[in-house]
Amino acid sequence: EAEVAQSPRYKITEKSQAVAFWCDPISGHATLYWYRQILGQGPELLVQFQDESVVDDSQLPKDRFSAERLKGVDSTLKIQPAELGDSAMYLCASSLEGLNSPLHFGNGTRLTVT
Amino acid sequence: QQQVKQSPQSLIVQKGGISIINCAYENTAFDYFPWYQQFPGKGPALLIAIRPDVSEKKEGRFTISFNKSAKQFSLHIMDSQPGDSATYFCAAMTTDSWGKLQFGAGTQVVVTP
Numbered sequence: 474e475a476e477v478a479q480s481p482r483y484k485i486t487e488k489s490q491a492v493a494f495w496c497d498p499i500s501g502h503a504t505l506y507w508y509r510q511i512l513g514q515g516p517e518l519l520v521q522f523q524d525e526s527v528v529d530d531s532q533l534p535k536d537r538f539s540a541e542r543l544k545g546v547d548s549t550l551k552i553q554p555a556e557l558g559d560s561a562m563y564l565c566a567s568s569l570e571g572l573n574s575p576l577h578f579g580n581g582t583r584l585t586v587t
Numbered sequence: 588q589q590q591v592k593q594s595p596q597s598l599i600v601q602k603g604g605i606s607i608i609n610c611a612y613e614n615t616a617f618d619y620f621p622w623y624q625q626f627p628g629k630g631p632a633l634l635i636a637i638r639p640d641v642s643e644k645k646e647g648r649f650t651i652s653f654n655k656s657a658k659q660f661s662l663h664i665m666d667s668q669p670g671d672s673a674t675y676f677c678a679a680m681t682t683d684s685w686g687k688l689q690f691g692a693g694t695q696v697v698v699t700p
Contacts, residue, residue, distance in 0.1 A: 477630070504686060506686055508688075513692070513693070514690075514692055514693070515591075515593075515676050515678070515690025515691055515692055515693055516631065516676075516688070516690050517690070518686070518687050518688065521686050521687065528686075529684070529686075529687060564630050564631070566630075566686075568686060572682055572685050574685075575621070575633045575636070576633070576686060576688065577633075578623075578630030578631050578632065579630050580628065580629050580630045581629075581630050
């Protein structure tokens with residue numbers, strides 16, 4: 474079964490440093506999502522793309538977070554500068570275009586900021 | 588403010604028993620209610636989902652019960668197995684904002700042999 478690929482699996486960085494995560498969605502999935510999951514909580518949507526366009530970034534802390542999906546396929550989420558409170562699991566998900574298409578999540582990148 | 592409230596936070600059930608997880612919501616615009624299963628180190632995986640026009644949906648050992656008037660829904664895991672030990676999340680979203688899932692805080696289920 475096709476999967477959403479994410480890298481790296483783990484990342485440790487010092488506060489004030491820059492960090493980037495990469496996601497490759499399931500082939501053919503036009504919609505891509507970045508979610509953040511703080512330990513012990515449910516995931517929270519950060520940004521949603523339809524092809525290369527941002528559909529929803531209302532929960533993205535834009536002063537330090539940025540996301541792009543330049544060719545409408547893979548995507549990068551960047552944090553600069555990282556803060557201690559950014560320690561979390563960053564999950565990428567994708568779905569086919571249209572309603573009733575389930576979200577398929579990758580296994581995430583576990584970020585620890587020291 | 589959490590839009591979906593989930594309980595209990597954790598539960599322990601014996602093999603063969605029934606696990607019950609409850610969720611409540613306030614936003615009556617929600618019209619899609621999925622449940623996700625998450626194992627340690629893995630991303631959430633869709634387990635089963637329901638829309639508010641039905642009161643119950645069953646897939647194998649997993650059943651969702653939905654009470655629209657009470658704005659509550661629950662997951663029942665019948666004949667629980669040790670392999671069911673995981674964290675379960677309820678979620679909700681609107682068709683207008685497809686993909687913007689509002690997750691509950693999760694329930695850690697442990698099934699003892």
